[in-house]
Amino acid sequence: MTLADQYSSDGCAISFELFPPKTPQGIDALCENVERLMQFRPKYFTCTYGAGGSSQRTTLDVLARVKEITKLPVASHLTCVGSTTEQLCDYLQKATDLGVDYIVALRGDPPKGSTEFTVTEGGLRYANELVGLIRARFDHLGIAVAGYPEVHQEAPDAKTDLDNLKRKVDAGSDIIITQLFYDNADFYRFRDDCVAAGINIPIVPGVLPVTNFKQAQRIAGMCKAAIPAGLAAEMGRDDSPEHQFRVGVEHAREQTIDLLENGVPGIHYYVLNKSDAAIELLDGLQLAGQA
Known part of the structure; x- marks a missing residue:
């Protein structure tokens, strides 16, 4: 089944994003949470890696464990940061050898301490180039790319951001997964703009449950996502866990x-x-493949 095919049936297909833990104990705890999340019949799991590719090996190890546990497809993030084209292809080959099914193809954020993205000599500048590389040399891999309902923080305006997204789609992306947002109106406006621009692949909203307001403010600040005033006021009213x-x-x-x-x-x-928030919010909802 291709990545796009995951969204071709009735109902709402869900997926979960993980990040590579720093310790063996953390990986064990992650796997326990993955097992708990399986009750919602997700279509696949994705895993990020650290800035500049600092945890790529752990990412692949995590995905191999998750695939073994769940028997589901898995997706690795991949960015252009700090890598030559040869190194990107080396990672893609290792991912293929370990049974990774999909790639979340991203340009990537500038390394910590930098204010702007710098191209690695012999590397790639844009995510659409990464999509093109995967399509040319690893066409068996499904490809997801990022969309930004509230506009990418480096884009001068929404039209430029949408034009960049269209380039990624035209290069061979299968689906779009959006950056987190807290007001669904932002997603619906973005979806309408995508359709008007001729983008006709599945557009999958990304949702991050806010369970710690300070953490949410930090994450939202990094990606310029607005926290609605009502939500901010209610969470700020009481800081108890x-x-x-x-x-x-x-x-x-x-x-x-x-x-x-x-x-x-x-x-x-x-x-x-973690799994507690996802279990709480998804309890009783009708999703794809569930009664």
Whole structure:
């Protein structure tokens, strides 16, 4: 089954994003959470890696474990940061050898301490070039690319950002997974703009449950995602872990229900290697493949 085919059936296909833990104990805990998330019949799992490719080997190890546990397809993030074309191809070959099915192809953020992206000599400048490389040399891999409902922080305007997305799609992307957002209106506007621009591949919203307001502010600040005033006020009213968790999960559940009612083909959850919030917000909802 191709990556696009994951979104061709009735219902809402879901997937979960993980990141590579730093310790063996962390990997064991991650795998326990993956097993708990299997009750929602996800279509696949993705895994990021550290800035500049610092944890690429761990990412592949995590994906191999997840695939062994779940028997599901797995996807590795891949960025252009700090890598030559030869090194990118070497990683793609290692991923293929380990049974990775899909790639989330990204330009990548500048390394810590840098304010702008710098091309590695012999490397790639843009995500659409990475998509083209994968299509040319590793065409068996499914490709997801990133979309930005509130516009990429480096784009001068929404049109330029959309033009860049169209280049990635035209280079051979299978699906678009969006950056996190907290107001569904931003996603619907983005989806309409994509359709108007002739983008006709599945557009999958990315949702991050807010269970810690300070952490959410930091993450949202990094990607320029706005936190609605009402949500911010309610979470700021009480900083107890119980209150933060309840309010954040309820907001994500309301987001999910509204997205389901508005016909999204799937939802990608940024679960931060935990399962409690996802289990709480998805409990009882009708998703693809569930009764």
